[in-house]
Structures are given as C-alpha cells and as structure tokens.
Amino acid sequence: MTNRKQLWLVGVFTILLTSQSSQSFAQEERSITLLPDSLAQWYKPENKRQVWLHTMFALRRELQAIDEYAAEQDLTLTRKWSDKFVNHFRKLPDMVPEWRDEMELDEADRLETAARSGDFKTVASAVSRLQRNCRNCHREYRALAALRYRSPNFSNIEIADEEGVMKDFDTHMDSLSKTVNRIKIASEDKRWAQAAKASRELRGQLYRLAESCESCHKDELPRLRILGDASSRTLDELDEALTRQQPKSTGKKLGEAAVIICARCHGVHRTLSDTRSFLFD
Structure with a gap:
C-alpha cells in the first residue's frame, strides 16, 4: 500500500513539474513581426x-x-x-x-x-x-x-589569400582562426620555427583583413581602433616571446592579441552580423 502511495505521489509531482516546465517555456517564447x-x-x-x-x-x-x-x-x-x-x-x-x-x-x-x-x-x-x-x-x-x-553584412566581401587568390569573407576568417591556433599548438609543443612562421602568416592575414574595412568605413579611425598601434605592439611582443622561446609569455601575448583584436572586432561586428543573418537571410 505504501509503495502504491509513493508511486502515486511521484506521478503527481511529475505531472506538476511537466506542467510548470511547459508554462515556463511558453512564457519565454517571443514573436517577431517582420519588417515591411x-x-x-x-x-x-x-x-x-x-x-x-x-x-x-x-x-x-x-x-x-x-x-x-x-x-x-x-x-x-x-x-x-x-x-x-x-x-x-x-x-x-x-x-x-x-x-x-x-x-x-x-x-x-x-x-x-x-x-x-x-x-x-x-x-x-x-x-x-x-x-x-x-x-x-x-x-x-x-x-x-x-x-x-x-548592421554589418559581410556576404559580398572577398579577401585575397597569401597567394593573391580571392576568398569569401568567412573562409578568410576561418583561416585566421586556424593560424592563431597553429601558433598556440606549435608553441606548446616547442616547435618554435613553425610557431614563428604562423605568426608571420597571421600578420599578413590581418593586414589583408584591414584592407576590407573600407568596404563600410570611409576613414581610418574605425580600423585603427582594432588594428592600430596597440595591436601592432602586442604582435611585436608575441614575436619576441616566440624568438626567446618562452611558452608562458607566448600564451599570454597570444591571449592579449585575441582580446585586443579578435574580441573587440567580434563584439562590434560578429554578434550583429550573425543575428542579422539568423533573422533575415
């Protein structure tokens, strides 16, 4: 008899929890009216x-x-x-x-x-x-x-790779991400020559990315906020850490570069661009 009561109570609580969960989910739903x-x-x-x-x-x-x-x-x-x-x-x-x-x-x-x-x-x-x-x-x-x-739309932007072949924007950004990780992987494995080579590639990729800023911005100031002197100094310090073969300093400077360059740019552009694509493309 006791077991039956326990099972009955479990069933009641399950129904109540399911009901509350459904109500909570329904309350979190939002509708969007599309633009004319x-x-x-x-x-x-x-x-x-x-x-x-x-x-x-x-x-x-x-x-x-x-x-x-x-x-x-x-x-x-x-x-x-x-x-x-x-x-x-x-x-x-x-x-x-x-x-x-x-x-x-x-x-x-x-x-x-x-x-x-x-x-x-x-x-x-x-x-x-x-x-x-x-x-x-x-x-x-x-x-x-x-x-x-x-908000930014990068779908029509093309950027040249290191051989001068034009690539779409997403492909270039994917290459950038791989290059940053290549530096991190090589430095952790103490393959300093490979890490230094990847760092040089990163500079070239960032330089070519900066050229695309003029697609939207008509002056230098927006580009310099992200790819200006502060970014150059951080990349110089990264190269110095790689030359001295210092894993800890390399990781620190790579992290700083990710914040100063990648996170700043993404905070302004990528969130808006991704949301725009999700809603309208």
Missing part, C-alpha cells in the same frame, strides 16, 4: 541615404521643439515646429503603406489645429500622444530595422 518590404527603399543600399533614419531624427527633434516652445507659450515657434513635424509625419504612410494604421494621423491633425489657435494645453496633450505612438512603433520594429539595414 517597402521600408528597404528608404535605407542603403537601395537608397543613397538613410532616408527613414534621418526622417525619424527630424521627427524627434521637431516634437521636442514643439513641447518646449509650447511650455514657454511661444506661439510663433510652436507653429513653426508644428508645421515641420506635421509635414514629415503625414509623409510616413506614403513611404511605408503597410504601417498606415500604426500612425495616429488624427493626433497630427489635432496638433496642427491647436498650434495654429494657440491652444498650448492641447498641443502638449497631442505631443504626448504622438510620442507614445512613436514609442509603440519603436518597441516593435526599431531593433529589427537597425539589424537589417544598419
């Missing part, structure tokens, strides 16, 4: 400029100006910035028709009427509602838009 296709025309590369992004900047600036001038009851400047905002806001449904129902155009009308009549209380109310409208849309779409249109 028409949005792409307002971002690079389909457009020469990031038109949608700069329109958002303008709307935010204009709402702030309206709010502050209405608080000062400055009718002239409230009207000026209200006209600017309403003009931009009314264009949004034509730019992205799929979002027409998301945009509270009636609040823009209310703002315009209140600004023209000098009803500052209604102006403030309309601004508050429009700001909430903006936040709701941003909560749903802003991160996705940034990932899709403003």
Whole structure:
C-alpha cells in the first residue's frame, strides 16, 4: 500500500513539474513581426541615404521643439515646429503603406489645429500622444530595422589569400582562426620555427583583413581602433616571446592579441552580423 502511495505521489509531482516546465517555456517564447518590404527603399543600399533614419531624427527633434516652445507659450515657434513635424509625419504612410494604421494621423491633425489657435494645453496633450505612438512603433520594429539595414553584412566581401587568390569573407576568417591556433599548438609543443612562421602568416592575414574595412568605413579611425598601434605592439611582443622561446609569455601575448583584436572586432561586428543573418537571410 505504501509503495502504491509513493508511486502515486511521484506521478503527481511529475505531472506538476511537466506542467510548470511547459508554462515556463511558453512564457519565454517571443514573436517577431517582420519588417515591411517597402521600408528597404528608404535605407542603403537601395537608397543613397538613410532616408527613414534621418526622417525619424527630424521627427524627434521637431516634437521636442514643439513641447518646449509650447511650455514657454511661444506661439510663433510652436507653429513653426508644428508645421515641420506635421509635414514629415503625414509623409510616413506614403513611404511605408503597410504601417498606415500604426500612425495616429488624427493626433497630427489635432496638433496642427491647436498650434495654429494657440491652444498650448492641447498641443502638449497631442505631443504626448504622438510620442507614445512613436514609442509603440519603436518597441516593435526599431531593433529589427537597425539589424537589417544598419548592421554589418559581410556576404559580398572577398579577401585575397597569401597567394593573391580571392576568398569569401568567412573562409578568410576561418583561416585566421586556424593560424592563431597553429601558433598556440606549435608553441606548446616547442616547435618554435613553425610557431614563428604562423605568426608571420597571421600578420599578413590581418593586414589583408584591414584592407576590407573600407568596404563600410570611409576613414581610418574605425580600423585603427582594432588594428592600430596597440595591436601592432602586442604582435611585436608575441614575436619576441616566440624568438626567446618562452611558452608562458607566448600564451599570454597570444591571449592579449585575441582580446585586443579578435574580441573587440567580434563584439562590434560578429554578434550583429550573425543575428542579422539568423533573422533575415
């Protein structure tokens, strides 16, 4: 009888735990609303400029100006910035028709009427509602838009190998990883000549990788943050440790190079690129 009760209790607890686990899993699920296709025309590369992004900047600036001038009851400047905002806001449904129902155009009308009549209380109310409208849309779409249109995409980048043969970006990065490991393996096994050779190969691979930065960046500063003087000094110190055949120093400097070069670059680029590919490719 006791055994039957124990089995019954085990069964009950199993059902409860399974139920709680299912509920917990369900609570962790998230749904993603995909971006409308028409949005792409307002971002690079389909457009020469990031038109949608700069329109958002303008709307935010204009709402702030309206709010502050209405608080000062400055009718002239409230009207000026209200006209600017309403003009931009009314264009949004034509730019992205799929979002027409998301945009509270009636609040823009209310703002315009209140600004023209000098009803500052209604102006403030309309601004508050429009700001909430903006936040709701941003909560749903802003991160996705940034990932899709403003995060790195390396699929079209090619980099030459040591023989001048063009390779796709992923192949080059895989070669870099193998070279770093080759240095580590050879130094642990005290094969110092092989480790030094791999270190020279690493420099060449990094140099050719740096040349690809101009695919996105139009100046040297972004490249120098990762592949600048600090990286060069660390690689010099790595070579010195290899020359002196010092396993501990070699491991330390190789680790520093991995942080200064690899981790910094990956922290900026790879996480965003991988997420973008996962969601949109």
